[in-house]
Amino acid sequence: MLMIRSLLTAVAASALLVGAAQAQDVKIAEALRDKALTDRLAWDITEDLTTNIGPRLVGSPGMERAKDWGVARFKALGFTNIKVDQFAKPSWTRGEESAELVAPYPMKLSIVGLGRTIPTPAEGVEAEVALFTTYAEMVAAPASAIKGKIVVITQPMVRAQDGAGYGVAGISRRAGPVEAAKRGAVALLIRSVSTSSSTVPHTGVTTNGADVVTIPAAALGVPEAEQLERLAKKGPLRIKLKLASSLDAGDVAWNISADIKGSEKPDEVIVIGGHLDSWDVGTGAFDDAAGIAITTAAAKLIGELPKHPKRTIRVVMWGSEESGGSSDAFLAANKSNLEKLVLAGESDTGADRIYSLQLPRGSEGHPAMKAAIRTLSPLKIYFDRNPAAHGGADIGGIEGAGVPVVNLNQDASRYFDYHHTADDTLDKVDPIQLAQNVAAWTSFIYLVADSDIDFRALSAAAPAQAGH
Amino acid sequence: MLMIRSLLTAVAASALLVGAAQAQDVKIAEALRDKALTDRLAWDITEDLTTNIGPRLVGSPGMERAKDWGVARFKALGFTNIKVDQFAKPSWTRGEESAELVAPYPMKLSIVGLGRTIPTPAEGVEAEVALFTTYAEMVAAPASAIKGKIVVITQPMVRAQDGAGYGVAGISRRAGPVEAAKRGAVALLIRSVSTSSSTVPHTGVTTNGADVVTIPAAALGVPEAEQLERLAKKGPLRIKLKLASSLDAGDVAWNISADIKGSEKPDEVIVIGGHLDSWDVGTGAFDDAAGIAITTAAAKLIGELPKHPKRTIRVVMWGSEESGGSSDAFLAANKSNLEKLVLAGESDTGADRIYSLQLPRGSEGHPAMKAAIRTLSPLKIYFDRNPAAHGGADIGGIEGAGVPVVNLNQDASRYFDYHHTADDTLDKVDPIQLAQNVAAWTSFIYLVADSDIDFRALSAAAPAQAGH
Ligand SMILES: [Zn+2]
Ligand SMILES: [Zn+2]
Numbered sequence: 041m042l043m044i045r046s047l048l049t050a051v052a053a054s055a056l057l058v059g060a061a062q063a064q065d066v067k068i069a070e071a072l073r074d075k076a077l078t079d080r081l082a083w084d085i086t087e088d089l090t091t092n093i094g095p096r097l098v099g100s101p102g103m104e105r106a107k108d109w110g111v112a113r114f115k116a117l118g119f120t121n122i123k124v125d126q127f128a129k130p131s132w133t134r135g136e137e138s139a140e141l142v143a144p145y146p147m148k149l150s151i152v153g154l155g156r157t158i159p160t161p162a163e164g165v166e167a168e169v170a171l172f173t174t175y176a177e178m179v180a181a182p183a184s185a186i187k188g189k190i191v192v193i194t195q196p197m198v199r200a201q202d203g204a205g206y207g208v209a210g211i212s213r214r215a216g217p218v219e220a221a222k223r224g225a226v227a228l229l230i231r232s233v234s235t236s237s238s239t240v241p242h243t244g245v246t247t248n249g250a251d252v253v254t255i256p257a258a259a260l261g262v263p264e265a266e267q268l269e270r271l272a273k274k275g276p277l278r279i280k281l282k283l284a285s286s287l288d289a290g291d292v293a294w295n296i297s298a299d300i301k302g303s304e305k306p307d308e309v310i311v312i313g314g315h316l317d318s319w320d321v322g323t324g325a326f327d328d329a330a331g332i333a334i335t336t337a338a339a340k341l342i343g344e345l346p347k348h349p350k351r352t353i354r355v356v357m358w359g360s361e362e363s364g365g366s367s368d369a370f371l372a373a374n375k376s377n378l379e380k381l382v383l384a385g386e387s388d389t390g391a392d393r394i395y396s397l398q399l400p401r402g403s404e405g406h407p408a409m410k411a412a413i414r415t416l417s418p419l420k421i422y423f424d425r426n427p428a429a430h431g432g433a434d435i436g437g438i439e440g441a442g443v444p445v446v447n448l449n450q451d452a453s454r455y456f457d458y459h460h461t462a463d464d465t466l467d468k469v470d471p472i473q474l475a476q477n478v479a480a481w482t483s484f485i486y487l488v489a490d491s492d493i494d495f496r497a498l499s500a501a502a503p504a505q506a507g508h
Numbered sequence: 509m510l511m512i513r514s515l516l517t518a519v520a521a522s523a524l525l526v527g528a529a530q531a532q533d534v535k536i537a538e539a540l541r542d543k544a545l546t547d548r549l550a551w552d553i554t555e556d557l558t559t560n561i562g563p564r565l566v567g568s569p570g571m572e573r574a575k576d577w578g579v580a581r582f583k584a585l586g587f588t589n590i591k592v593d594q595f596a597k598p599s600w601t602r603g604e605e606s607a608e609l610v611a612p613y614p615m616k617l618s619i620v621g622l623g624r625t626i627p628t629p630a631e632g633v634e635a636e637v638a639l640f641t642t643y644a645e646m647v648a649a650p651a652s653a654i655k656g657k658i659v660v661i662t663q664p665m666v667r668a669q670d671g672a673g674y675g676v677a678g679i680s681r682r683a684g685p686v687e688a689a690k691r692g693a694v695a696l697l698i699r700s701v702s703t704s705s706s707t708v709p710h711t712g713v714t715t716n717g718a719d720v721v722t723i724p725a726a727a728l729g730v731p732e733a734e735q736l737e738r739l740a741k742k743g744p745l746r747i748k749l750k751l752a753s754s755l756d757a758g759d760v761a762w763n764i765s766a767d768i769k770g771s772e773k774p775d776e777v778i779v780i781g782g783h784l785d786s787w788d789v790g791t792g793a794f795d796d797a798a799g800i801a802i803t804t805a806a807a808k809l810i811g812e813l814p815k816h817p818k819r820t821i822r823v824v825m826w827g828s829e830e831s832g833g834s835s836d837a838f839l840a841a842n843k844s845n846l847e848k849l850v851l852a853g854e855s856d857t858g859a860d861r862i863y864s865l866q867l868p869r870g871s872e873g874h875p876a877m878k879a880a881i882r883t884l885s886p887l888k889i890y891f892d893r894n895p896a897a898h899g900g901a902d903i904g905g906i907e908g909a910g911v912p913v914v915n916l917n918q919d920a921s922r923y924f925d926y927h928h929t930a931d932d933t934l935d936k937v938d939p940i941q942l943a944q945n946v947a948a949w950t951s952f953i954y955l956v957a958d959s960d961i962d963f964r965a966l967s968a969a970a971p972a973q974a975g976h
Contacts, residue, residue: 091738094615102613145570147562148789150930239708239790239930263933267791270559270934321616322707323735462618462707465731466738 065490066411069483072341073415076479081340083471085113085333086391090323090466097320098360099131099291106316110296110332110357117340119298119355127369129360131291132156134320135284139229139258142166142278144271150261151229152321152461153283154213155245155363157257160227164282165190165256167226171272175212179219187224190279191216192272194265199235203389203452209233210244217246217257227281228257231265236457239263243319244460245363256283293317293360295370300343302489304350307377310489311354311384311443312339312481315361315434322464326455330469330477331387332357338481342489349490351382358434361388362460367437381443383488383495384435387477389450390458391469394421394480398428400444400495402502408491415483419476424449444495446488448480533958534879540809541883541951549808550946551939553581553801554859558791558934565788566828567599567759574784578764578800578825585808587766587823595837597828599759600624602788603752607697607726610634610746612739618729619697620789620929621751622681623713623831625725632750633658633695633724639740643680647687655692658747659684660740662733667703671857671920677701678712685714685725695749696725699733704925707731711787712928713831724751761785761828763838768811770957772818775845778957779822779852779911780807780949783829783902790932794923798937798945799855800825806949810957817958819850826902829856830928835905849911851956851963852903855945857918858927859937862889862948866896868912868963870970876959883951887944892917912963914956916948 089109096106107124114122132155139149170189172178178186178193193212198205212230220228232242239261246253258281260268271277296316302308314331318324339355342348358366374381383400397416403409404423413423428447430436439445458464557577564574575592582590600623607617638657640646646654646661661680666673680698688696700710707729714721726749728736739745764784770776782799786792807823810816826834842849851868865884871877872891881891896915898904907913926932 087738091735092612092742094613094735105613144560145562145573147791148930237931237933237935238706239933240706261930263790263931263935266935267559267562267933270555274560322731323615462616462729463705463731465705465707465735467705467731467734 062407062411065487066415068345069411069415069486072486073419073479073483076338076341076482077475079337079341079475079478082333082337082474082478085336086325086329086469086474087466089329089332090325094323095320096316096318096324098129098293098317098363099133099288100320103317107294107296110316113336114298117336118343120301121299123297125295125369125373126292127295127365129291129293129363129365130287130289132363133286135159135286137258137283139279139281142280144275144277149264149279150239150241151258152241152243153285154217154257154259155243156253157217157246157283157285158253158255159285160256160281160283164280165227166278166280169268169272169277169279170225171268171277173269175216183223186220189225190227190229190281191220191225192229192268194231194269196231197233197235197456199453201395201451201453202449203455205235206233206456213244213259214247217253217255221253221255225255227255229260229279229281232259232262234262234456237262238463240461240463242460243321256281258283293365295359295366296357297354300339300348300353302350302352303348306352307380308351308382309354309380310351310382310485311356311438312386312485313356313358313434314387315358315366317360317362319362319460321460321462323466324464325466325469326390326458326464327460328361328388330391330474334387334474334477334481337478338485341482342486349486351489353485353489361433364433366434371437371441378441378443381438383446384438384443385446385448386435387448387481389452390455391474391477392451392454393473393476394419394448395451396422396424396449398424398426398447398449400446400499401427402498403493403495406493406498408487408493412484412487415487416480419480421480444499446484448484450477530875530879533955534883536813537879537883537951537955540954541887541947544806544809544947544950545943547805547809547943547946550801550805550942553804554793554797554937554942555934557797557800558793562791563788564784564786564792566597566761566785566831567601567756568788571785575762575764578784581804582766585804586811588769589767591765593763593837593841594760595763595833597759597761597831597833598755598757600831601754603627603754605726605751607747607749610748612743612745617732618707618709619726620709620711621753622685622725622727623711624721625685625714625751625753626721626723627753628695628724628749628751632748634746634748635694637736637740637745637747638693639736639745641737643684651691654688657693658695658697658749659688659693660697660736662699662737664699665701665703665924667921669863669919669921670917671923673703674701674924681712681727682715685721685723689721689723693723695723697728697747697749700727700730702730702924705730706931708929708931710928711789724749726751761833763827763834764825765822768807768816768821770818770820771816774820775848776819776850777822777848778819778850778953779824779906780854780953781824781826781902782855783826783834785828785830787830787928789928789930791934792932793934793937794858794926794932795928796829796856798859798942802855802942802945802949805946806953809950810954817954819957821953821957829901832901834902839905839909846909846911849906851914852906852911853914853916854903855916855949857920858923859942859945860919860922861941861944862887862916863919864890864892864917866892866894866915866917868914868967869895870966871961871963874961874966876955876961880952880955883955884948887948889948912967914952916952918945
């Protein structure tokens, strides 16, 4: 009760601070929101990047063209302080891949190598299958059941609005190769980390940790995984797998950033963005051309105002999200001015509608955030009292370094149908929902940028359980 | 008016014939219907055929195993008069296939060779693209726009409950290769004849006519077709295509049939079935393990009655629907007793619910058909007054030879998402809807088999426009 009373008191006090400037800001935020709903820029950016650049794997010519595209786009849209921060990033390139069921009968399998997998020998690997329906079952199995075999893990992924199924099922991909190798497996095939029922397999990086993957690892289409599961109940299976790939240890990637410069406190910076790199399969429309488009279009709309908001808005096109590294590179490049970063946010869950807002702890009573919550409400975005936590790999590192973050949570119900597949293409993007995203980002970010809100101070002052 | 009055008189007269035997038949048909709704056999057959046999392309070892499976299944289920009618059927076998966009930038394309396409040279064909958004546009183009190019046709397919979009869009596949070749194209790529937005491409036979396809022809995934359409607006495209395949002119296929023998007029035969062959991609669950399962399970349920109905029910597992030939072979083998075929019906549009019934012209007033219409009504199947026409390639030939046909029309809304693709797999089959199919077939066929209805006579007596 004490905590609740003190919170209410703080809220009431804040409410009194709402003045004329604040009312004007709300008006502008509402106008930005409504304009964004019919603005075409985010669609144009998504269409352009996916169509004219195409796939953008780190280390590929496509990514290099994407870098030039990003700089040109920022210029054409009137952003200033355009920077290309190059950093070292070993790259991995896929070669020919194939797999087939050999016994009990021959059948082609739809597979895709996991990012950073090692190749098989040129002639492939063929072995009996040790099939497990969950990752936990594989870890619990005696090595004798695995040694010399191709491990198949068929753990399914649960569809959820907040994408919660991804972390659970993703363990097969993240830890599976290393753990299967420890037990003597000659290769690993996982059911794609997917909510779809498509044979189109889902790639994704194997591990970002210190562990090195020492066996070839690939993902299977969902129906094939289910077929193997049924067949394994009836007798032994054999699979032949061929994976080719190459590594370039000396490669580079780039974080590209540009500003809508603040009119009064330009050194106070709000960082938003998406990632420019994508997997080599598909054209990375949901992941993450849409995030690039949403945040760039939101900043551009704010930049068109007769007067820029007080603080600077910086859009970062992160250069290596899928393979990791963007975040560390940004931190290294911005070590000295991290305390000037007011807030960070990332759009990286596709292009479907935003359904909730999560704020840095303790900030929801501030007039600017009360205004934000009200401004987002007509977009059917509710305020989730759980404090924001990093929503993507890129800003996770910044958050770890103490920068407050915001989450504008996108509906992930469809996201993992297409994520990391050849089916992540423009046709999946719904322009109406895309525009709702821009409307939310532009109005929210404007309110932060034109306010004096100090998220760090509010968070430090907030009772530990506030917001829960 | 005269016609309507004479029809009504005939209906009234027929109604008077409904006697005790008819009432008993309705009771049995209703009991069969209700039993089928909870019967597992059709699911078991679909699961078994797709899992333990897998893909079943004509000429493949899978199809040979399927033939043995069919015979064994019929035996185990107590069918009699099991026959394997072998016929000559040249077979086509797919080899390695790939395609990539070469300019304006390199991108892998998801393709599948059309059935019976010729191969490319081993090194592939690479050429500039002549892109047309409809088949008609390609046909209307001057040869100079096509000569030496790879023709791409991106005509989309419309989703429709009755599958009507298939015939319209399918022209690209059926006639496209021959017409593009006539104009000097070096290869043809069509947008998959598909209602989905998946990159999984849809195969299917190029042409069944006398024309010979002389250029390599393949289908593209839908997002790739749309990507090429967008790119073609901005500049020239180049594509490289590799297709390998082989032909065996001396191969064979088999129609397999078996009976539930009639108790009083065993020489009067009702022919039902599905096709056992499938494409080599996927496991042919919708197309057409489900049709095999539905009709076999329906006949088996009738066979379990204490007394078989008067007439014989013959289930045919057609052996070459996808590449054609089953129907001709059946006609050749049954030339002498075609007039004994009372009615023919085929289940070949997947496993989703039946929504309408179409009868041979002039038969709807017969007491057995009135009973059938009433019996199907609780399954949410309406009577469509348009007379039945053949619903599949296999019974089309029989119908042409004067055998009356019935249509139990399945909802095709989802069918062309998966048809002829690697995604035509067991997980797409909904057991509840599958059981509804069995319930319809078993009750309908029982009513025909235990009646004296003479569809030929009713059709001959019916005014030309009756039923419309
Ligand atoms: Zn992403
Ligand atoms: Zn079929």
